[in-house]
Amino acid sequence: MIFLLSFKILPAQESVDPDAGKDPDVVKRRMEYRINDRYKAGEYLIYDCFAKYYACVNEDSFTACKEKRSEREKLKEPGYRCAPLKKFNGKKECLEANYDVIERVTLQRFCYPK
Numbered sequence: 001m002i003f004l005l006s007f008k009i010l011p012a013q014e015s016v017d018p019d020a021g022k023d024p025d026v027v028k029r030r031m032e033y034r035i036n037d038r039y040k041a042g043e044y045l046i047y048d049c050f051a052k053y054y055a056c057v058n059e060d061s062f063t064a065c066k067e068k069r070s071e072r073e074k075l076k077e078p079g080y081r082c083a084p085l086k087k088f089n090g091k092k093e094c095l096e097a098n099y100d101v102i103e104r105v106t107l108q109r110f111c112y113p114k
Contacts, residue, residue: 038064041056042057042062043089043093044059045085045097046083047082049080049081049108054102055098056095062084065082068080069081078112080113
């Protein structure tokens with residue numbers, strides 16, 4: 001007995017932007033989900049000196065990080081709360097850099113005054 005199977009080959013579907021035509025504010029809120037009680041996700045890499053972790057945060061969180069650092073510098077505190085590191089072109093690029101720095105064993109000198 002011979003069984004013949006036939007398969008229909010379908011063309012690859014085009015990549016469709018799921019956010020096309022949606023409200024930009026809704027899209028932004030969805031992309032900038034809350035990481036924890038301090039930060040929202042985004043394309044800015046920071047290091048939280050207090051909690052000791054890197055994170056890709058949004059612009060508001062990055063600005064708050066810079067302000068916390070500036071306050072500590074003015075008060076001549078021995079250590080900083082946060083280190084704003086770099087802005088990337090997108091969240092994916094930031095996450096790749098985040099994974100790269102996590103894998104390296106380095107001292108976080110940017111958490112302390114020179």
